[in-house]
Amino acid sequence: MKLILLGAPGAGKGTQAEILSREYNIPTISTGNILRAAMKNGTPVGLKAKAFVEAGQLVPDEVIIGIIEERLAQSDCANGYILDGVPRTIPQAEAMEEKGIAVDCALSIEVADQTIIDRMSGRRTCKNCSQTFHVLFNPPKQEGVCDFCGGELTIRKDDAPETVKNRLDVYHKETEPLKAFYEQRGKLISVEGQPTIEATTAAIRKALEK
Numbered sequence: 001m002k003l004i005l006l007g008a009p010g011a012g013k014g015t016q017a018e019i020l021s022r023e024y025n026i027p028t029i030s031t032g033n034i035l036r037a038a039m040k041n042g043t044p045v046g047l048k049a050k051a052f053v054e055a056g057q058l059v060p061d062e063v064i065i066g067i068i069e070e071r072l073a074q075s076d077c078a079n080g081y082i083l084d085g086v087p088r089t090i091p092q093a094e095a096m097e098e099k100g101i102a103v104d105c106a107l108s109i110e111v112a113d114q115t116i117i118d119r120m121s122g123r124r125t126c127k128n129c130s131q132t133f134h135v136l137f138n139p140p141k142q143e144g145v146c147d148f149c150g151g152e153l154t155i156r157k158d159d160a161p162e163t164v165k166n167r168l169d170v171y172h173k174e175t176e177p178l179k180a181f182y183e184q185r186g187k188l189i190s191v192e193g194q195p196t197i198e199a200t201t202a203a204i205r206k207a208l209e210k
Contacts, residue, residue, distance in 0.1 A: 001026060001080040001208075002102050004087070006178055007109035009158070009167045010116040010123070011193055012200055014132055016109065017084045019201050027076050031064065031085035033130060034071045045070055065095050072101065080104075089174050090181050106182035107204065111193035113168050120164045124153035137197060 001024055005013040017028040038046030039053065045066040052059045068086060071077070083103070087093040096103075111119075122135040124144075128151030133140045140146060144153050157163055182188040189207045194200040 002104045003080070004083045004103050004106040004182070005109070006106055006175070006182075007193075008111060008113070008116055008171045008176075010120040010164065011109040011111040012197065013084050013109060015138065015197055016200060016204060017082045019197075020082055020204070023205075024080065026080040026082060028082045028084055029068065029071055029077075029086075031068070031083075031088075034067055035059065035064070036130075038067045038070065043067075043070060061089075061092050061095055064092065065099060065101075068096070068101065069099060087178060090177055093178055093181055103182075103187060105187045105189050105208075106178065107207070108179055108188060108190045109193050109200065109204075110190055115193070116168065117161055117164050120159045121161055123155070123159045125156050125159075126151040127154055128152075 003020070005017055007013050014030065017030070020026075021028045035046075035049055039050040040046070045063060048063050049059045049067065052063065064086060068083070072081060087096055119134070119137070122137070124133045124135065124140070125131070126133075126146035126149065129146060129149045131146055131148050132138075133146075133153060140153060145151075146153055158167065179188055179190070189210075191200070191203045191207050194203055
């Protein structure tokens, strides 16, 4: 299964990607994580990305797609993968098609903006391994400490309410049009985000089995 997860920031894509990754035994490819890994490992494309990041610029689409290509060439992606955070725009989706990066379906998790603002203010992210928790919905076993690596949990600037509103504006303008893009290709599946993680997973499972 080759799956793209769509949805506004804070819609629960990362959490659902991890669950689906375990259930279907395929890796989750999170753009942020592989971008950081490629820069840390000093791969050719990673070094290119690093130059843009250090100059305070957005990493161009061709570099992002290059990093995804590098990652998808690894053996654990042979049976499929879940793409989380890419494509973000129609030009990125078109570039992926041109490179022959295959997608079976684009799954969009639908959540109202206000719900997302409320939800993200409770999000905590591990400084070391980037694992995310939520003070209400998915709390760590020990407050402020990552269950997985023992790292410190922090509130990312990205999760502050005013930042979230800006990110939602960008999502509606740049990323939401991807729903129409994949719908035209008969690949869009939309699922309403549910009050709990488990209920959302059940809704996704049902949608994917159709």
